[in-house]
Amino acid sequence: MHYVLLPLFPNRVRRNYLGGAVIDRLQSGNDTGIYRDGDRPEEWVASLVSAQNPGLAPVEDEGLSRCAVHGQPLLRDLLQASPQWYLGRDDNVDLGFLLKILDSSMRLHVQAHPTAAFAQEFLGSKYGKFECYYILSIRDGAEGYIRLGFQHPPSRSEWRRIIVEQDIPAMDACFEKIPVRPGEVWIIPGGVPHAIGENTLMLEIMEPSDLVVRCEFEREGIIVPPQARFMGRDVDFCLDIFDYTPLSPACVNEKFRLSPRTITAGNKGVVYEELAAPPAAPFNVRRLSLEPGAAFRLDGGLCYVAIVTRGKACITAGGETTVVHQGQSLCIAAAAEHTDIHTQEQTELCFVTS
Numbered sequence: 001m002h003y004v005l006l007p008l009f010p011n012r013v014r015r016n017y018l019g020g021a022v023i024d025r026l027q028s029g030n031d032t033g034i035y036r037d038g039d040r041p042e043e044w045v046a047s048l049v050s051a052q053n054p055g056l057a058p059v060e061d062e063g064l065s066r067c068a069v070h071g072q073p074l075l076r077d078l079l080q081a082s083p084q085w086y087l088g089r090d091d092n093v094d095l096g097f098l099l100k101i102l103d104s105s106m107r108l109h110v111q112a113h114p115t116a117a118f119a120q121e122f123l124g125s126k127y128g129k130f131e132c133y134y135i136l137s138i139r140d141g142a143e144g145y146i147r148l149g150f151q152h153p154p155s156r157s158e159w160r161r162i163i164v165e166q167d168i169p170a171m172d173a174c175f176e177k178i179p180v181r182p183g184e185v186w187i188i189p190g191g192v193p194h195a196i197g198e199n200t201l202m203l204e205i206m207e208p209s210d211l212v213v214r215c216e217f218e219r220e221g222i223i224v225p226p227q228a229r230f231m232g233r234d235v236d237f238c239l240d241i242f243d244y245t246p247l248s249p250a251c252v253n254e255k256f257r258l259s260p261r262t263i264t265a266g267n268k269g270v271v272y273e274e275l276a277a278p279p280a281a282p283f284n285v286r287r288l289s290l291e292p293g294a295a296f297r298l299d300g301g302l303c304y305v306a307i308v309t310r311g312k313a314c315i316t317a318g319g320e321t322t323v324v325h326q327g328q329s330l331c332i333a334a335a336a337e338h339t340d341i342h343t344q345e346q347t348e349l350c351f352v353t354s
Contacts, residue, residue, distance in 0.1 A: 002085050004318030006075065006331040007068040012040040013051045014062070016214070016224045019103040022139065022201045026101070026309075027327030042204075043101040045329045046305040048076045048094055052210040055225025063210070067331075075331065087303045088334030096354030097283035098208040099305055101201070101327070105139075108196045109216040109224060110147065110171060114241050115190030119211060123231070127207040131188040132276045132285060133196075134203040134350065135180050136309055142199035145177040148256060149192050149247035152176075156239055163215050163235055171215065178252050185258040185275045185285075191243035192256075203307070205276070205285055205352055213238045260287065269294035275350070283354050290347045300336040302353045305329065311347030316340045324349075 010027065012020070019041030025031060027043075044051070044063050051063030065075040079086050083093045113129030120126065138144035152174050154162060162170045174193075180186065180200065188194050193215070196202070211231055214224045230238045247255070262273045269291025276285040288296055290313070298304070306315070307329040314323050317336040324330055332339050341349070 001070065002082060002333070002335070003067075003069055003078075003320065004333045004336045005315060005320045005322050006078070006333070007322050007324065008046060008075070008329045008331065009066045009068050009072070011044045011047060011063070011065050013042045013044050014039050014053055014056060014059070015041055016222055016228065017041060017104060017106055017108050017219065018222065019105040021105065022103040022137065023101050023327070026201070029326055037105040041103050041105070043327075045099040045101065045307055046075055046095065046331050047098055047208075048079070049098050049208050049210060052228075054227035085335045086331070086333045088301060094208060095303065095305065096208065097305075097352055098206050099307065099329075099352050100204040100206075101307070102196065102204045103201045104196050104198050106220050106222075107198045109214045109219050110175075110193060110195045111212050111214045111216075112193045112242050113188075113190050113209075113213070114211055116207065118190065118241060119209070122237075123211065125209055125211060127209040127211075127282075128190040129207050129209050129211050130190055130281055131204060131206040132281065132283075133180075133186040133188065134205070134275055134285065134287075135182050135184045135186075136201045136203060137182050138180075138201070139199035144180040144182075144200050145197040146180055146186070146200075147175040147193070147195040147197070148178050148186070148188065148252050149194070150174050150244060151247060151249065151252075153244045153246045156242075156244065159242065159244070160235060160239055166217055168216065176249055178249055185260060187256050187258060187276065187281070189243075189256075191241055193242055203309070203350060205283060207282060213241055266294075270296050272296065283352055286351045288341065288349045288351065290341070290343045290349075292343065292345050294343060296341045298332075298339040298341065298351070300338045301334055303334045304332040304339070305352045306332060307350050309348045309350060311343060311345045313347050313349060314342045316342075
């Protein structure tokens with residue numbers, strides 16, 4: 001059976017850092033509940049990617065999304081069975097991106113991801129891990145920030161020493177805090193060292209891989225096991241992944257913070273804008289903001305992954321209708337001629353497509 005709308009079940013994934021309480025609050029719609037951070041600080045949305053957690057007990061199909069339709073199939077299996085219907089093509093049966101909700105209660109370990117070119121040449125992977133961050137909120141009383149690029153770059157040999165010896169003061173001295181605020185959009189190209197700061201809730205959109213080099217082996221008592229540090233290689237191999245270009249905070253803002261482009265703005269409380277479609281990204285991210293009582297029609301022909309970041313929306317396509325609440329997500333098949341979106345409250349959705 002073919003579906004046009006594929007609501008998705010929650011899909012929390014274990015990581016080597018703590019967080020997730022704000023995702024629980026977002027998805028529950030209850031701001032007064034008691035929520036606790038844990039080892040599942042990420043929600044993987046419409047994921048066809050298996051999570052890589054070396055050193056942890058395996059969990060069957062961890063990272064892979066399931067659909068809230070008959071039989072609760074893996075999204076991957078539906079797309080592979082009917083790629084023309086869902087993706088609008090018969091080849092390249094993947095989405096071209098991985099979408100996450102990420103909530104950090106601690107600063108993440110310093111890390112970097114390979115570029116697509118490096119991954120293709122040396123890792124046997126079609127994708128590297130170009131990333132885009134859309135900042136949703138910062139926890140009360142906190143200042144949002146990220147580490148992004150070397151403000152005070154080490155030499156290659158010095159960076160090796162810092163990693164091998166775990167000279168954390170020297171590692172910290174390579175970076176300055178880059179402030180981030182709700183509503184901002186940032187890109188993180190492959191090779192650029194980075195770390196998401198504590199207390200930040202974001203949408204993270206990336207190439208569909210879980211390739212990562214982790215330079216810090218312990219943060220707040222959480223240890224990254226040896227097999228999860230260097231992608232199964234050694235430190236010398238991974239040194240070639242890093243971009244050692246010096247980047248001042250002003251340069252970081254100029255190169256990596258994007259300015260959304262308005263596509264259409266109506267007089268009925270509808271704003272539709274492009275958040276990110278840089279040349280290096282294999283995906284496009286758009287945001288739809290609706291006032292109460294507003295409506296919007298989305299053109300068909302593409303496979304969209306939609307997530308509601310505020311409010312709730314009634315979505316209709318191909319004779320199917322579903323209501324999607326804050327923190328929930330769904331896929332819209334490319335076979336849809338169009339998709340109608342209605343809301344009776346202030347609502348924001350984000351759409352990602354390849």
